[in-house]
Amino acid sequence: MRLISTKILSPGMQLAHPIYNEKGQVLLNKDVMLTERLVRRLRELNVKYVYIQDQLSQDIEVKETISSSIRLEAVQTIESTFLSLQQENLSEKSFLLDKDSSKFKGIIRTLLSEIKSNPDLLTILSDVYTYDSYIFQHSFNVTLYTLALGMELGLSMEELETLGLGAILHDIGKIMVDEDVLLKPGRLSDHEFEQIKKHANHGFDILRQLHTVPLIVAHCAFQHHERLNGTGYPRGLKGNEMHLYAKIIAVADVFDAVTSNRVYRNAMLPHEGLEILYSGAGTLFDQTIIEAFRRAIAIYPNGMVVKLSDQRVGIVCGQNVGFTERPIVKIIEQSGMKVEQPYEINLKKELSVVIKECQLEYMES
Template identity: 35%
Template structure:
């Protein structure tokens, strides 16, 4: 299975991963044959890409770092929390204690699967972006905390703060958050108030610790002092907030938004890698990036040898050196036999570029392995 933009999806292709609506209900399940009607409907829902099974790597199964049912449950709980605040006419927020078990479940599941890499990018409708983003930031922050060796209580406070990090955005006008064009100075100034809004919402909540509230308040502060709301620097910013701000940036970069397409994972990886001791403390960057595949399984890449291959897996801690399966040889001919190369043990061969869907559609025809 591999991720494909909806512009490149054709009728007759097969769904490779369940597609859900904002309520967590499955719209199209694995194995569904896509029709023009289905594709048009997915576009109306605001989706830009889906996972398809086109037979290219039928033997490769990419797993999420947490079970899908846990992710769906967490998204629904975040959604319910935000709605409870709206229903209270801007007062406090209720039910934060009800997400304790879910955060503990996520911690348990991540601790049980410490060898898994982040290779999947959530497929989100525009309507559920905020909820799905919050859960993903929680998961990525906890993975970073686990790599840093945080004990269980610290992981819980970090996870709670990361899950609620954008709660203040419910007081920012939706017209600003969903604006497709560039924000005015006044609109951006309003967006920059959301950490303070979030702190205000949680300030009297007995179920959210002071550490978790600090994450909400400081997650947009930056190492160089150019963040907000207080322009804090370096050690003035709590480590939990720096971790959450870093993974928040990564997840936002890779997500499709109304005003721009998401960056490919390898580009977002490079942006975070280059931000050490500038936007974030260098000491938290490597632990985070060790959990993220720069080239997720299913990525089509060109090698320095001139060959074209598909990524099949990445060993944790070696994000830039995946195992690849050859598709097209140096002469431009489709490779008929199954040949794989582990770039981790072959450092004289590197990935030169990621090939987009359109370019691959022109060169990837007729690839079928005799052994599959």
């Protein structure tokens, strides 16, 4: 399968991977043959890329890190719990969340088991969404990235379970923010941004009253927008004033925010999201955590067309654990001409060659 921009989608192309709506439900299933109406509808929904089946990439697989059934169940649990809390007063919110905490602990254990049993690098790009309209999908994605990061950093199982709870509940405070502000497509006013910033305090106030989860979970919600140099909020913490878990969640939170399709901004590709993190390494984010993140996720996922520094064009077909910027590439074009017999090169071994750009609008010559 191959990842392509919806700009070059045409009727007759066949989907290789499902497209989900913002609640994690299948909007279009794999193997669907696209019609003119479906192509137009995908563009209207602002879907920027999809996986298709074609001759160039028929032998390339993109595996799900987490099964769609587990993902759907987790997102629905997050959604139903968060929505049920919206209309309650603060103490009742905490009481009800206390009762439901076992559900979230179960999700974390399931996700840890799934990630551990999957030897491949974590990739969420294969899960294409119309857009993330609220906090449910984001909370799930951040949890996945956070757990992968924690495992890469060598945290114990007990630490990972607590970290996972901090991640899945990091944005719980947003249930107390006006949805019109939360989902505003345009630029926020200063007053609206102040409302958004309060979600960190709201989350802390809800979670610190829970008896069934460690207090550090509340501090994850409180601190995930703090930054190493003190420019974050709500307290302007610096360096080691931030808890390690909050530093980890901060990296996962920003990465998912910039690589997800939102009503106000198009999604970046993984390598672009990583560049955003590196631009703040040592000032905004912990460099050690960013390095661990780079090792844990697929920066150039399988099925992505890339152009190399020697002008050859290929499709990423395999990953090298620990060297995610140097995947295995199936060469399909060189010297501007189609290759009669495509061949693979391993960029971990071909050190003189690097990926220069991604080509989601690549058309076979």
